[in-house]
Amino acid sequence: MLHKLIITALSVILISGCATKIDRGSFREGFRSLNNTPHGYQVINDPTGSAPTPYIEKFEVRHGDCGVIDSWSDCATDRERSEIHTGSDNYDGSEYWYGWSLYLPSDFPNLFPVNQTLGQFHQEGNPRGCSSFLFEQAKYNFIIDRQVNCAAQQEVNLLPNEELLGKWNKFEVHAKWSNKDDGYFDMYVNGDLKYNYKGRTMYGTVIYMKYGIYRGFLKRYCNVVHDCSGSKTVPTQIAYYANVKRAKTREGLAPTPPTVQGN
DSSP states (O other): OOOOOEEESEEEEEETTEEEEEEOBTOOEEEEESOOOTTTEEEEEOSSSOOSSSEEEEEEEOTTOOOEETTEESGGGTEEEEEEEOOSOEETTOEEEEEEEEEBOTTOOOOTTSEEEEEEEEEESOTTOOEEEEEEEOSSEEEEEEOTTSSOOEEEEEEEHHHHBSSEEEEEEEEEOOSSTTOEEEEEETTEEEEEEESOOOSSSEEEEEEEEEEEOTHHIIIIIOOOOTTOOOOOEEEEEEEEEEESSSGGGSOOOOOEEOO
């Protein structure tokens, strides 16, 4: 089993010899999921100069970054990832706001037709173990993919890919998780309501959020776009996240400056 690096709601991470706290709102805990490479996850000083917080989370996935845990293997199922699992405590009937900012470098490679997920709300207590909502980079657009009943139900464009690259974009979700038809899932992009869904939002017992880079069915890239034989590989992808939080109100998602303890 892979080691799980636990990240608490008020994370303390060493940067340049200082202990830096990152406010994650009401998220109970978090841990790295199916990847424990040193390069896969780092908290760093903002290299863009325009992030909503001084410190950001860097995710990097290189060719071969697959892991195995319990009975699941990314390596055996043609997947690679570096993600943070925020903890399983979003229960049937609960309502929360979720927020994060995402920055993809201008040279971020689009691996379409590979499945490229940059965040998801996943389900437990569902025999098929599927996600409810995924955020994916498709061929031309960044999309939300609703799969509440473990099958593709609806895809909606959130941003053209060119608007996703080279700048910070802010995402906010207001959701009520429900196994009945009284649920809802509203998504805002840079302050504008881009997706509004009312109905069942889960087929399980609990929802958890994951964010980072998750790419699946890599053979599609090697077979359709690029010859991966010999020394050729699937390109490295790097994504930056900032101010990933959960709160009971939208105002609770506002960034708070981290504090530094000691030198």
